[in-house]
Amino acid sequence: MSEAEKTTRAATGEAETMLRRASGAARKATRQAYGETLIELVREGLDLVAVDADLSASTTTARFGEAYPERFFNVGIAEQNMVGVASGLSLTGKTAFTGSFAIFGTGRVYDQIRNTVCYSNLNVVIAPTHAGISVGADGGSHQMLEDIALMRVLPRMRVLVPADYHSAKAALRIAAQTGGPFYVRLGRAPLPQIYEQTDDFALGRARVLCAGSDVSLIACGAEVEQALAAAVLLEESGISAEVIDAFCLKPLDAQTILTSLAKTGSAVSCEEHSIIGGLGDALAGLVAEHPGILRAPLGRIGVQDRFGVSGNIDELFAKYGLDARHIHDCVVELLS
Numbered sequence: 099m100s101e102a103e104k105t106t107r108a109a110t111g112e113a114e115t116m117l118r119r120a121s122g123a124a125r126k127a128t129r130q131a132y133g134e135t136l137i138e139l140v141r142e143g144l145d146l147v148a149v150d151a152d153l154s155a156s157t158t159t160a161r162f163g164e165a166y167p168e169r170f171f172n173v174g175i176a177e178q179n180m181v182g183v184a185s186g187l188s189l190t191g192k193t194a195f196t197g198s199f200a201i202f203g204t205g206r207v208y209d210q211i212r213n214t215v216c217y218s219n220l221n222v223v224i225a226p227t228h229a230g231i232s233v234g235a236d237g238g239s240h241q242m243l244e245d246i247a248l249m250r251v252l253p254r255m256r257v258l259v260p261a262d263y264h265s266a267k268a269a270l271r272i273a274a275q276t277g278g279p280f281y282v283r284l285g286r287a288p289l290p291q292i293y294e295q296t297d298d299f300a301l302g303r304a305r306v307l308c309a310g311s312d313v314s315l316i317a318c319g320a321e322v323e324q325a326l327a328a329a330v331l332l333e334e335s336g337i338s339a340e341v342i343d344a345f346c347l348k349p350l351d352a353q354t355i356l357t358s359l360a361k362t363g364s365a366v367s368c369e370e371h372s373i374i375g376g377l378g379d380a381l382a383g384l385v386a387e388h389p390g391i392l393r394a395p396l397g398r399i400g401v402q403d404r405f406g407v408s409g410n411i412d413e414l415f416a417k418y419g420l421d422a423r424h425i426h427d428c429v430v431e432l433l434s
Contacts, residue, residue: 112308113329113341120262120290120323128284128319129227131266133161136195139274140166146274149184150197151177157197157227157284177202181210181222188220193274196222200229200242200283208248216252216279223273224249225282230370231406231414232287232320241406247375249281250348256301257348259283259377261322262292265345268299276301283319285370287411290323292343304351306358310340313429314358317368318344318377321399324415325368327422328429335430350380359391366397366428370420373400397432399425 136148136159149171154160163170171187173180177198184194196203203226204211215222231241249257258273258280260266266284273280292307299305307322308329317325322343329339340358344350359365365385367378378398385396401418415421419428 113326116292116307117290117323117326117330120292123291125288125290126263127286127288128260128263128266129156129158129286131263131270132197132225132227132284133158135267135270136162137165139271140169144193144274145191146193146195147171147184147187148195148197149173149180149187151175151180151202153198156199159195159197177206178210181207181215184222185210185214185218185220188222193221193223193277195225198226199240200226200245201240202226204242204245204248204281212252216254219254219278221277223270223280223282225270225273225284227284228286229283230285230320231401231418231420232285232370232411234287234410234414235408237408238405243372243401243406244375245281245283246347246369246371246377247379250375250380252279255279255281255348256346257281257283258346259318260345261317261319261343262289264291264293264296265299265343268296269345271296272299272301285320287320289320292322292326299345302346302349302351304354305343305345306354307341307343310338310362312338312362312364313433314340314342314355314362314365315368315425315429316342316344316355316365316377316381318347320370321368321420324420324422324425328425331422331426332429335426337429337433339429344377347377347380350384352384355381355384356388356391359385363393364432365392366399366425366432368399368420368425371400373398373402376400394432397428399428
């Protein structure tokens with residue numbers, strides 16, 4: 099067996115092991131970490147509050163409200179007011195979290211986030227749930243595919259996109275303990291538990307999940323599982339894939355990503371978001387600043403400038419080219 103074959107099999111073994119361990123635990127949605135983590139943080143002494151807009155049962159902030167009713171505020175179906183109230187509470191020295199669904203919690207309230215939260219550099223964490231196409235049967239009107247683009251462009255806003263329950267807990271902790279504006283993207287669909295603990299996450303840091311030599315698969319959120327599965331499929335085609343969890347999209351971990359690109363010479367971004375304005379665009383900007391680092395064009399897996407439709411997560415990921423098979427095919431075409 100050649101050294102290249104040994105490297106490919108070792109990398110694939112890492113991906114297979116991680117997926118096998120993840121499949122052995124109960125799948126959990128990233129939103130399940132929300133209410134639980136806020137309770138933990140208050141018990142640890144952090145002075146924080148949560149404001150929701152009549153969706154606290156779905157966002158799980160209702161659990162926080164039951165534990166700390168004096169720290170929880172439900173403003174009703176008034177998302178713009180939700181951000182205003184959270185901003186006012188932050189001026190009293192508290193860190194304020196907002197809930198709702200991503201379609202409402204970023205889109206309907208964009209002016210308030212821009213001109214109140216970010217412009218004033220307030221300790222407000224925008225952490226809506228039900229982001230992405232994996233909302234499923236609720237359809238295109240509720241499948242928010244533009245939120246990362248909206249949040250990334252805002253000065254002072256940091257953007258975290260966790261891939262599972264444990265990394266969601268870590269993201270919420272980082273946002274609460276760092277201060278300033280944060281966007282934490284949470285989802286509805288149950289995902290495998292890729293990580294076993296919440297430590298070893300940091301602002302501005304990506305995580306290399308398995309090493310490879312031929313292509314870098316740089317993923318975030320629900321697409322991390324698909325990238326790992328694609329790495330296993332690619333081994334059958336004789337391709338060694340390095341998988342990176344771009345947990346923090348802003349600030350992006352340029353050093354880790356550039357080190358990987360210099361080694362593999364090719365890359366594919368994988369995101370459950372519009373192809374415009376998200377992870378793929380962030381990587382394209384980074385690559386443009388380092389000409390010659392890639393020997394092939396940057397591949398981008400994402401929703402191609404379309405709205406979503408109703409369906410279950412597997413159907414939707416296949417329809418919009420977000421599943422492991424499509425990532426595999428994209429890599430094979432790219433390297434050919």
